[in-house]
Amino acid sequence: MTRTAADEHRTVAHVFTDRVLGTDPEAWDNPAPCEGWVARDVVRHLVEWFPAFLKAGVGVELPKGPSVDDDPVAAWATHRDGVQALLDDPATAHKLLSNPHIGEIPLAQAVDQFYTSDVFMHTWDLARATGQDEHLDPVKCAQLLDGMLPLDDVLRASGQYGPRVEVAEGADVRIRLLAFIGRKP
Numbered sequence: 001m002t003r004t005a006a007d008e009h010r011t012v013a014h015v016f017t018d019r020v021l022g023t024d025p026e027a028w029d030n031p032a033p034c035e036g037w038v039a040r041d042v043v044r045h046l047v048e049w050f051p052a053f054l055k056a057g058v059g060v061e062l063p064k065g066p067s068v069d070d071d072p073v074a075a076w077a078t079h080r081d082g083v084q085a086l087l088d089d090p091a092t093a094h095k096l097l098s099n100p101h102i103g104e105i106p107l108a109q110a111v112d113q114f115y116t117s118d119v120f121m122h123t124w125d126l127a128r129a130t131g132q133d134e135h136l137d138p139v140k141c142a143q144l145l146d147g148m149l150p151l152d153d154v155l156r157a158s159g160q161y162g163p164r165v166e167v168a169e170g171a172d173v174r175i176r177l178l179a180f181i182g183r184k185p
Contacts (some may be wrong), residue, residue: 005108006087032129039129057097
């Protein structure tokens with residue numbers, strides 16, 4: 001059975017939610033692996049960039065939760081539930097997202113490709129910042145890495161990824177993915 005974008009988001013968001021819920025309240029200001037960020041900024045990033053992307057590309061507005069500064073757990077939960085509701089809505093299958101950089105693509109595909117994969121990668125950032133389980137699904141890691149490798153120059157030029165980090169030959173796929181996106185695992 002083929003997994004849908006809604007299934008994929010549900011799975012990836014569940015793991016990220018576990019890290020959000022597992023964050024000690026004192027750890028929200030711990031440094032994160034993304035330069036200049038703290039743990040709360042990992043949540044802030046996901047909660048803030050994606051609603052603007054959806055609104056501009058398809059006119060969809062997600063529910064607004066509390067500020068990440070006031071309550072990162074509730075901010076994430078409101079956002080996560082809004083994205084899941086969007087993906088679970090049968091009307092989503094007929095919507096197209098339009099963006100000057102990527103053209104027109106089905107909304108569910110855009111969510112999966114740009115947002116859910118971002119949640120997946122930032123799961124490691126939040127786990128690292130807060131001293132939690134840093135495991136990432138190796139199959140998903142391989143899938144993302146295989147899709148990103150041919151786009152190396154484009155991804156670096158976007159400014160969304162740090163310089164590639166060298167790792168030992170034979171490193172596992174999680175380490176290779178993290179190094180590719182500029183993390184120092």
